[in-house]
Every structure is written in structure tokens, then in C-alpha cells.
Amino acid sequence: xxxxxxxxxxxxxxxxxxxxxxxxxxxxxxxxxxxxxxxxxxxxxxxxxxxxxxxxxxxxxxxxxxxxxxxxxxxxxxxxxxxxxxxxxxxxxxxxxxxxxxxxxxxxxxxxxxxxxxxxxxxxxxxxxxxxxxxxxxxxxxxxxxxxxxxxxxxxxxxxxxxxxxxxxxxxxxxxxxxxxxxxxxxxxxxxxxxxxxx
Numbered sequence: 182x183x184x185x186x187x188x189x190x191x192x193x194x195x196x197x198x199x200x201x202x203x204x205x206x207x208x209x210x211x212x213x214x215x216x217x218x219x220x221x222x223x224x225x226x227x228x229x230x231x232x233x234x235x236x237x238x239x240x241x242x243x244x245x246x247x248x249x250x251x252x253x254x255x256x257x258x259x260x261x262x263x264x265x266x267x268x269x270x271x272x273x274x275x276x277x278x279x280x281x282x283x284x285x286x287x288x289x290x291x292x293x294x295x296x297x298x299x300x301x302x303x304x305x306x307x308x309x310x311x312x313x314x315x316x317x318x319x320x321x322x323x324x325x326x327x328x329x330x331x332x333x334x335x336x337x338x339x340x341x342x343x344x345x346x347x348x349x350x351x352x353x354x355x356x357x358x359x360x361x362x363x364x365x366x367x368x369x370x371x372x373x374x375x376x377x378x379x380x
């Protein structure tokens with residue numbers, strides 16, 4: 182009959198080869214700190230590169246600095262998306278400045294400038310689409326309002342976004358517009374990733 186091992190002995194055997202790697206723990210912490218820095222950068226006006234230098238012992242610890250930059254990058258790249266309003270364009274512009282600071286390549290700056298033009302074009306086109314959708318649906322909405330007004334004996338106004346049929350119609354058309362732009366956004370994110378990895 183074999184020797185019966187305790188759970189502790191089995192666990193010790195399995196973890197015997199695992200040693201705590203202090204530098205990888207520090208890099209993990211630096212990456213998390215980089216993510217916090219990215220969020221602080223988006224929420225406030227702080228100098229991103231200055232903060233990264235401060236956090237990495239004045240820029241002396243290159244591995245730590247790279248981990249910080251990776252954390253910043255991982256947060257910022259996920260934020261690249263189609264704007265939903267003109268206010269969103271300002272956020273996306275700031276995002277580009279943050280990415281440009283950590284990538285530090287003219288190629289990226291030129292690409293992002295094109296992307297901001299695309300964002301503006303999308304906002305303008307989305308406004309036209311929205312107006313066209315409202316105009317196209319208006320006769321149907323008026324009929325529904327008239328029908329309700331007749332049934333209830335008083336004038337009724339329907340908010341189009343309270344009408345499930347309009348919402349479906351609206352989403353169908355707006356999603357069709359987004360599908361024209363999303364491949365370009367995905368391609369830009371991919372290129373940004375490649376530029377960051379190649380630096």
C-alpha cells in the first residue's frame with residue numbers, strides 16, 4: 182500500500198518549483214498604475230509623460246517605465262470608437278494626444294489626424310442620417326398620433342423614441358451607417374497596436 186500524502190504535502194510539491202519573481206510583480210503593479218494614470222489623464226489635464234517619468238524613478242527604470250506605458254496604452258486603445266456627439270470629439274482628440282505621447286512616432290500622429298477628420302465626418306453624416314430617418318418616419322408617426330387622439334378624445338403627441346417601431350427603424354439605419362466606419366476604426370486600432378509594439 183502506497184504512502185498517503187496530506188493535502189499540504191501535495192500542494193507543497195506542486196508549488197515547489199514556483200518562485201516569487203519580484204520584478205514581474207513590480208511590473209504588474211506598474212502596469213496597473215499605468216491604467217490608473219490613463220484614466221486620470223482622460224479625466225484631467227495632467228502631463229502623461231511627466232507622470233510616467235515620475236512613477237518610474239525619474240525615467241531611470243526602463244522596465245518599469247515600459248510596464249507603465251503598457252498599462253496606459255491598454256486603457257487608451259480601448260477608448261478609440263465612433264463619437265456619439267461633438268463633445269465626444271474632444272475626448273477622442275485628447276485620447277490621440279495621450280497615445281501619441283507614449284508611441285512617439287510621426288506616423289501615428291499623421292494617422293490619428295486622419296482619424297479625427299473621419300470622426301468629424303461621421304458626426305456630420307450621423308446628423309443627416311438622423312434627420313432623414315425622422316422625416317421618413319414622420320407620416321407614420323402622425324398617423325399613430327391621429328389614431329390615438331381619436332380614440333382618447335384629446336390631442337396626443339408621441340415621442341418617436343417611445344415607439345418601438347421607430348426605435349427599430351432608427352437603429353437599423355444608424356447601424357448601417359456605423360458599419361461603413363467601424364472597419365476603418367478597427368484597422369486604425371490594429372495599426373496603433375503594431376506601432377506601440379514596434380517602438
